[in-house]
Amino acid sequence: MPVDAELRPHPTLDQYYAGDAAKRGFLRSIFDVTAPDYDYIERMLSLGSGSWYRRRALSRAGLAQGMKVLDVAVGTGLVAREAITIIGPTGHLIGLDPSAGMLQQAMASLNIHAILGVAEQLPMADGQFDFLSMGYALRHLSDLHRTFSEFFRVLRPGGRLCLLEITAPPGRLPRLLLRAHMRCVIPLLTRIATGRAASQVLWKYYWDTIEACVPPETLLTALRGAGFINAKRELSLGIFSEYTAQKPG
Numbered sequence: 001m002p003v004d005a006e007l008r009p010h011p012t013l014d015q016y017y018a019g020d021a022a023k024r025g026f027l028r029s030i031f032d033v034t035a036p037d038y039d040y041i042e043r044m045l046s047l048g049s050g051s052w053y054r055r056r057a058l059s060r061a062g063l064a065q066g067m068k069v070l071d072v073a074v075g076t077g078l079v080a081r082e083a084i085t086i087i088g089p090t091g092h093l094i095g096l097d098p099s100a101g102m103l104q105q106a107m108a109s110l111n112i113h114a115i116l117g118v119a120e121q122l123p124m125a126d127g128q129f130d131f132l133s134m135g136y137a138l139r140h141l142s143d144l145h146r147t148f149s150e151f152f153r154v155l156r157p158g159g160r161l162c163l164l165e166i167t168a169p170p171g172r173l174p175r176l177l178l179r180a181h182m183r184c185v186i187p188l189l190t191r192i193a194t195g196r197a198a199s200q201v202l203w204k205y206y207w208d209t210i211e212a213c214v215p216p217e218t219l220l221t222a223l224r225g226a227g228f229i230n231a232k233r234e235l236s237l238g239i240f241s242e243y244t245a246q247k248p249g
């Protein structure tokens with residue numbers, strides 16, 4: 001596939017938004033509305049292991065003290081918080097997200113430089129960052145080729161990236177069980193716990209995008225197509241994917 005062709009992470013899910021042009025608006029509004037519940041629900045989903053997992057993944061990908069980091073799709077700051085503990089006081093982190101509601105939550109608990117924006121068009125100069133992270137947002141992008149080119153552009157030569165994502169398990173039974181849990185049980189529990197219909201929709205959508213997402217090999221090919229080297233995927237517990245890659249030095 002030519003790298004300038006558009007690569008969508010999943011086909012249009014028109015039960016949620018009317019055509020791809022409406023996807024960005026749908027996402028911004030649902031993340032704005034559910035932002036106050038996000039950390040609570042994430043803790044319930046991950047049984048408290050989320051921060052430990054994120055920190056380990058960032059370290060494994062090469063994040064180190066003193067680095068300058070861009071955390072794309074910073075959300076409420078769950079990846080950023082772990083990155084800050086690794087880079088320490090000599091490092092610097094910028095968090096970017098299109099949802100003002102999510103950024104507000106992040107800034108309430110973290111002392112970070114937050115920027116409103118989208119991954120597909122980063123408002124940053126070339127070659128600025130040692131490290132780029134993005135947690136659980138690949139499926140929300142409009143075009144992976146464009147986004148990965150942007151990631152490549154803002155990293156310095158030798159800079160690294162780490163993308164975290166959930167991948168549907170390949171086996172029929174594990175997939176059915178996970179679908180029942182994530183598409184029915186979790187959305188219902190979040191509705192009961194938060195009283196917000198939008199939270200129930202978000203977590204249903206979460207699973208539907210995981211299931212419809214392009215396969216890991218397509219993501220790795222797209223990273224290589226953008227110019228990255230050493231692109232690879234590490235899988236934990238059968239569903240947690242860590243994509244890492246490096247800009248040639």
Ligand SMILES: C[S@@+](CC[C@H](N)C(=O)[O-])C[C@H]1O[C@@H](n2cnc3c(N)ncnc32)[C@H](O)[C@@H]1O
Nearest residue numbers: 031073074075078099102118119135136137140
């Ligand atoms: C599931 S949250 C993940 C937040 C955080 N990274 C974490 O690990 O918990 C997904 C985030 O992606 C953001 N997002 C959606 N579309 C985006 C885009 N085109 N570019 C950057 N971020 C986007 C949403 O606003 C939301 O904050």
